[in-house]
Amino acid sequence: MKRTAVAASAVVLLAPLTACGGDARAGDDGTVTVTVGYQSKTINTVTAGTLLRSLGYFEKQLDALGDGRRYKVVWQDHATGAPITAQMTAGKTDIGSMGDFPLLINAARGQQLNRPTRMVSVTGYNLRGGLNTVVTAPDSKLTSLKDLKGKKVSTSVGSAADGTLVRALQRAGIDPAKDIEKLNQQPAVGASALSAGSADALSQFVAWPGLLAHQGKAKALYDGAQLNLPTFHGVAVREDFAKKHPAVLDAFLKAQAEATDYLNERPVAAAEKVAEATGLPAEVVYLYNGAHGIATFDPAIKPGLVSALKQDVSILKSAKLTGDVDVDAFVDDRYVRKALGASYAERVASAPPTPESEVWPKGAARTRTFASPEELLRHVAAHPGEVRAAYVPDATTGTFWFADKAVWVADGGKLLPFVAPATARAYAARHDGARVISYAEALERAS
Structure with a gap:
């Protein structure tokens, strides 16, 4: 049976929710509609949203089910996680991706309204909080x-x-x-x-x-x-949907894993696809989602991320946005374990790559890495007008940042980049002779 993906802007307005809204119930013609809430411009959710949608992997996985049903995927784009939670707890969205704090609010609202949800996978994360x-x-x-x-x-x-x-x-x-x-x-x-x-x-x-x-x-x-506290984005699903349509959720998580592999193996192509779909500059997408970007993408639910989620509860409680949240009950890795199979344990144990300095040459389909910020600066200085974007990791946090927007410190023969001025000044204060310099001076010194 043929499966189709339908633009949310058309379907949400025209499809009666009682027949084929987010409840994933079959319509009169037997079609099962699955509604996915995502945030196109929150680009650390792309493996469960923008990139996944553009690649068509979810629809292909549904087609491969071979269960004799017709499936229609409705993609609903939102600016933040709050409206996704509202739609999920109203029974109008089945699967949604959002950040760690919105995930906790999702859990709290679902429990409060007797529409429980479960976190079933991770999209992009940063173990120090650089997102x-x-x-x-x-x-x-x-x-x-x-x-x-x-x-x-x-x-x-x-x-x-x-x-x-x-x-x-x-x-x-x-x-x-x-x-x-x-x-x-x-x-x-x-x-x-x-x-x-x-x-x-x-x-x-x-x-x-x-x-x-x-x-x-x-x-x-x-x-x-x-x-130095992990931040991440993840995928939540309505509990009743997961129980009623486990094969559909399995198809989604397998498709997410495929999209993750695509992003990790072809980061420049993935950045270009996301840029085309969102209108964001590809250079900005790559800053976060590139080979050494601020985010690491992996669907596995790592214990350190769950621990961080538990620490987040107190912040939301102090702001009176939630009460207690049972994080252990909310996080359910059974579905993603099944979808990823034997690779799950290896994914859980994996660590983010060590960030490196990186240049994206104009007109190139690949980037070039450098052993140090000084080498990158030397290359940029020697190739004026030929660099689309240059990125360097913060000397203390490792956060990827644009080289020309970084705060630079000269320390003897070393040129060190920082995201924020305070950390640059703090480093200079601890090292005799070190001083904050401009990007232009850093280029001159490197060349």
Whole structure:
């Protein structure tokens, strides 16, 4: 039987929810509709959303079931995880991908409304927390988190970026509830507020910080990896759907694994596909999803990520966004274990690759890696106008960042990149003779 993928914009408006909405029930013609909620521009969910959709792997896996049914996949694109949770708990979306904090809210709402959900896989993760960043305007005089006291900071309350902001401020001795004016805004609204000067800083998740930095509309103030706490995105499913349609969920998770392998094996092609589908610059997509990008992609549910999820509960409780959340009951790796088979244990034990300096030449389908930031700078200096993008890992956190947006420190013969000015200054203060220099000076020294 033929399976078809249908654009959400058409289907959501026209399909009666009672017949073929997110309940995955068969319509009058026997077609089973499966509704997938995703966030196209939250690009660490692409293996369960944007990239997966563009590759058509889920539809192919459904076609391979051979159970005599017709399947129709409805893809619903959202800006954040909150509307996906609302749709799931209303029984209108079957599977959804979102960040770690929204996943906990998903678990809490599902339990509260007697529509329980389960987290069944991971998309992209960073073991130190580098997926979230606090940025300021390019001409801002703010140079550290302590400078945010008394300032207006935009974030999306309940998001992973909000969690990073709260934790980072607390570590800096700032009360996030009293010492700043928090603006609860969608990412695009917050970006506009930063540009207009109505917000002094913006704390957001991928791909907003990298996008704004790439566009010259922001500069990094705080690298979330300084927290050294894992952040990740994952996939949730309605429990009743998983029980009623285990073969469909298995097909989804196998398709996600295929999309993950595609991204890991062909990172440049994957970045181009995601860029085409989202309108984001491919250079920004690659910053996060590239071979040495900020995110590592693997569907396996690693114990360290579950442990981090448990630590996140207290942040949401203090903000009165949830009560207690039974993380052990919410996280269910049975389905992804089955889908991945013998490779699951190896995936769980795997570690992210060591970040390296990387150049994406103009017109090239492959990138080039370098043993050190100095070597990368030497190459960039020697090939003016030939580099599409250059990336370097932060000297202390390993967070991938644009070389021309990094804060550079000269330490003897070494040239060291940092995402945020405070960490660069802290390094220079600890090393006699080291000093912060401009990108232009770093290029000159390297050449």
